Amino acid sequence: MRISLPDLVALLYRADWTRLSLSATLTWSRDPAVDWQLTQRKLAEVRQVFGPLPRVGLLPDWQPDDANGGLQQGEQQVLLAPGGRYRIETDDGHLVSVGDGAQSWPVEAAHGGRLPAVGPGGSFFGLVAPQWLLACYELTITGEQLAVGRPAIRVLATQRAVPQRRRGGEFHLLDRVEVLVDAEFGILLGSELTFEGRAWKTAGLRDLITDPAQAAEPGRFALPGPPPDAGDEPAAAARTGLGWQVAGAAAGAAGSAMGFAIRHAPRRQAVWPSDDEPAMPRDAELSAAEWAFRQPPGDTLVKLLYGPVRPALGFTAELHQWVDGEVMLERANTVRMTLPSPLEGIFGPDALWEAVGERMGDYGGHRVARLRVRAPDRYRVDYLSGDWDKRYTSIACDGEHTSKLFTDRVATGPATPPEPDLAALLDPAWLLSGWRLLSSSPVTVRGRAGFRLLAEVTGTGEDNTGNSFAAAEAIADAELGILLRQTAYVGEHPAVRTELRQLIVRDGDTAEDFRIEPTPRQRAVADSGGPLGDRNLPLVVETAGTAAGLAVAGAVAGAVALTGWLGKHRPRRDQP
Numbered sequence: 001m002r003i004s005l006p007d008l009v010a011l012l013y014r015a016d017w018t019r020l021s022l023s024a025t026l027t028w029s030r031d032p033a034v035d036w037q038l039t040q041r042k043l044a045e046v047r048q049v050f051g052p053l054p055r056v057g058l059l060p061d062w063q064p065d066d067a068n069g070g071l072q073q074g075e076q077q078v079l080l081a082p083g084g085r086y087r088i089e090t091d092d093g094h095l096v097s098v099g100d101g102a103q104s105w106p107v108e109a110a111h112g113g114r115l116p117a118v119g120p121g122g123s124f125f126g127l128v129a130p131q132w133l134l135a136c137y138e139l140t141i142t143g144e145q146l147a148v149g150r151p152a153i154r155v156l157a158t159q160r161a162v163p164q165r166r167r168g169g170e171f172h173l174l175d176r177v178e179v180l181v182d183a184e185f186g187i188l189l190g191s192e193l194t195f196e197g198r199a200w201k202t203a204g205l206r207d208l209i210t211d212p213a214q215a216a217e218p219g220r221f222a223l224p225g226p227p228p229d230a231g232d233e234p235a236a237a238a239r240t241g242l243g244w245q246v247a248g249a250a251a252g253a254a255g256s257a258m259g260f261a262i263r264h265a266p267r268r269q270a271v272w273p274s275d276d277e278p279a280m281p282r283d284a285e286l287s288a289a290e291w292a293f294r295q296p297p298g299d300t301l302v303k304l305l306y307g308p309v310r311p312a313l314g315f316t317a318e319l320h321q322w323v324d325g326e327v328m329l330e331r332a333n334t335v336r337m338t339l340p341s342p343l344e345g346i347f348g349p350d351a352l353w354e355a356v357g358e359r360m361g362d363y364g365g366h367r368v369a370r371l372r373v374r375a376p377d378r379y380r381v382d383y384l385s386g387d388w389d390k391r392y393t394s395i396a397c398d399g400e401h402t403s404k405l406f407t408d409r410v411a412t413g414p415a416t417p418p419e420p421d422l423a424a425l426l427d428p429a430w431l432l433s434g435w436r437l438l439s440s441s442p443v444t445v446r447g448r449a450g451f452r453l454l455a456e457v458t459g460t461g462e463d464n465t466g467n468s469f470a471a472a473e474a475i476a477d478a479e480l481g482i483l484l485r486q487t488a489y490v491g492e493h494p495a496v497r498t499e500l501r502q503l504i505v506r507d508g509d510t511a512e513d514f515r516i517e518p519t520p521r522q523r524a525v526a527d528s529g530g531p532l533g534d535r536n537l538p539l540v541v542e543t544a545g546t547a548a549g550l551a552v553a554g555a556v557a558g559a560v561a562l563t564g565w566l567g568k569h570r571p572r573r574d575q576p
Contacts, residue, residue, distance in 0.1 A: 003153055005141060008181065009134060009306045010299040013432055015186030017128035018084035018101075023212040024148075024205040026088070028125055029073045034200040041173055041195075078124070078205075081215040088124075098221060105223045125203035127188040133157055133179065134306050135433035136171040144183075147190060148208045151183040160307075160427060161376030174200070275385065278366050280322040284487050284494035286473065291454065291492075297440035301451055304481050305428045313375040313480060314509050317500040321367045321386075321421065327495040371500070373426065378514040379418050396514045403516035404527060410518040413527030421498050425483045428476055431455055435472070442478075445485065446501060449478040469495065480505070 003011070076096060079087040084101040098105045126132055133139065137157035144153055157177040175197060180190040190204035214220055297305075367386030373379045380396035394405035403412045417423055424430060431437065435455040443452040456471045471489040476482070485499035518524045 003141065003144075003183065005139060006299075006303045008139060008141060008153060008155065009303050011183075011186040012130050012134055012181065013186075013302045013306075015128075015130050017080060017086075017187060019082055020080045020128075020185060020187070021082055021211045021215040022208060023077070023079045023214060024208040026076045026078050026124065026127075026203065026205060027074070028201065028203040029071050030201050031071055031199060034195050034198045038170055038173060038195050038200060042170060079212070079214055079220060080128070081221060085221040087220050095224075098223060100221045100223055103223055125191065125201065127191065127203055127205060130179070130181070130186065130188050131433040132171060133177070135430050136160065137177060145180070147180045147182075148206050150189065150208065152189050153181040153183055155179050155181055160429065170195075180204075275366050277320075280324060280366075280494055280497055284322075284473075284497050286454075286492075291438070291471075293439050293454075295439045295441065297437050297451070297453065301440055301453075301476070302432065304451075304476060304478070305431055307427060307429060307481050313373070313482075313505075314507055315373055315480070315503055315505045317371045317373075317503040319369040319371045319381065319422070319498070320501060321369075321496065321498045323365065323367075323496050324494060325365075327490050327493045330490050330493070371422070372509070372513070374509045374514065375426065377415065378509070378511065379422070380514050380516075381419075381422065394516060396516045398511040398514040400511075401515075402527070405516045406522075408521075409523040409525050410516050411525050411527035412516075421486075421496075424486060425498065425500065428474065428481070428483045431472075431474065434458055443475060445475055446503075448484060448503065450475045450484055451478060477503075 075091060077089050077091065085099060087098045088096040090096065133155075136159075138160050140156045140158070142154045142156050144151065146152065155178070157179065158175075159172070173195065175194045177194070178192045179188045181187075182189050189208070191202065192199055193201045365386060367388050368384045369388065370382040370384055371379070372381075377399040378397060380394065382394045383390060383392075392404040392406050392411075396403050396405075397415050397418075400415050401412050402414065402416045403410055418426065431453065434457060436458045438454045438456060440451050440453050443450055453474045453476065454471070455474065457469065469488040470491055473485070473487040473489075474483050475485040477484050482500075484503070485497070487494050487497040489495060
């Protein structure tokens, strides 16, 4: 058995647990001490965006001591059947989770409530839906072996060259991942996830049997009926403690504060006088026939999307972006409807939400920037026109340091990855996890050959946390493997379009080309990061999200302080 890396990529992408019929024993282990360290790292990322988040007793002050430490281990019996049906139970027959292909029943997580059929998710520790490996890591084949009597491929996964900031999840924080890939099905027969040199989680399948007799028994995948007169009482009861009361009060106070801030923040100019393309391009509106067309991409295009990004890739381009404020408001409303009741005070119909609706028309419009890239870690963005929602006029990273150019100073700090919108263009592998590629077709855009892709969110990707866009259109450059255009949709409506124009491939760039040096009239200052350092006022919806984070932590004082800062905020530079 011999397999190349491109063929491995195609195998992982094509892996489809909904077509499998098998039974196995799922074994897993987790180190609580490493789990705690990883949690601290994720909290540090949150603080980098939102600032300090004081505790209000919602969670215990857990520490990995002798009482809580020690390796946690478990074993479960799993059964998969075609049509997306599955059953997970303990050795003694206790039901953990079951799905009938239309609905799922995560007994312990949902207090016996039914959910849409979104797949077994974390119950399988990412084994049966391995596409997350493509979105997060560079893969290296290290060998071949037999595992549970099946041919398998040993693979080492390390961080991708162009890191992308992901909401939620922890895959982007792990040092490395080692997996065994089933050479026929593409699922993972085993995995080990490492954080800071220590094994965090291991999982594997053993005693694997294909086409077991139990898979032909429909009753095994029947969902239990709801408990009599249960309603939402279990969930409501879980939210009646003192911690939730404090959080609810904090959310209401923070919501009022942030609502006041949004109403009284200086008005922004949505359309610039010199802009000859203020509205989103008409071709962003897609017809029902376009969405209905089905021609999934072949392996060649899947391999192109995966990359990896060529280290020598260098280019310059104009970066254009359009944002539809009304559609983004609809998106935020969708997020609001999914929030638990303690946050209703901040995203409810009064206070913040009314203010958001009043001010949403001030945001969005057309933005233009000049872009220079030298993969994998050098970039420079000069913001030319439109409201980019930043106080600085340029940002550059030479691979070791990131500098931001302000009117009176240059702030320099540690190297940082590109902004999410730019990273998504430079490395389109995210389309391979949590998204279903519906169709692909060759296209030429501004003289460059590429492939037009339509995709929709599947809800089953291990790395799809925090994604509230329903669908996307993308055009992948056939030569470079980057995205020339990306449009995100809320329902059928385009919300954000980002595209590259006047792209020129170039060589010979050096680190000096990606540095910003202060002039004699400018100060050189250190950039320590954080929301109140050299970061700018977020978009109104993101401001609401900031307030929500503060409310959950009970940081009413933080919201009030941010209100004062918003009231003093002024546009970053003179309007043209």
